[in-house]
Amino acid sequence: MAEIKKGNNKFYIGNDENNPQAQITFNQQSNNQIDIDHTGVPEELGGQGIGSQLVKAVIDYARENNLKVSATCPFAKNVIEKHDEYQDVYSG
Known part of the structure; x- marks a missing residue:
């Protein structure tokens, strides 16, 4: 399994946050909500x-920081709902 690293409003795989091999990005919606x-x-x-x-990395991050998660990304939404x-x- 590749190492998942925390970036600026993202988690990614690769050596460079600005040019990752794979990534998931999120935005702060409010003090306790990310999307x-x-x-x-x-x-x-x-x-x-x-x-x-x-997706799991974002879920874990949300738990550690007492955040709620929504997903406008269809893939992430599907994974979370399953x-x-x-x-x-x-x-939701």
Whole structure:
């Protein structure tokens, strides 16, 4: 499994936050709400569960910081809605 690193309003895989191999980005919506707006995993890394791992990184971050999560990114929304264990921080 690739190392997931925390960037500025993102989690990513790769050596450079500005040119990541894969990433998930989010925006602060309010003091206690973030929205996942993009998940990007290139085709050559597809099918390895990396996108789901990136979603989990945001969920863990939200829990650690007492935040709620929404997802305008269709991929992230789908992953979150399939996992009952993510519902404690999901706000739809």
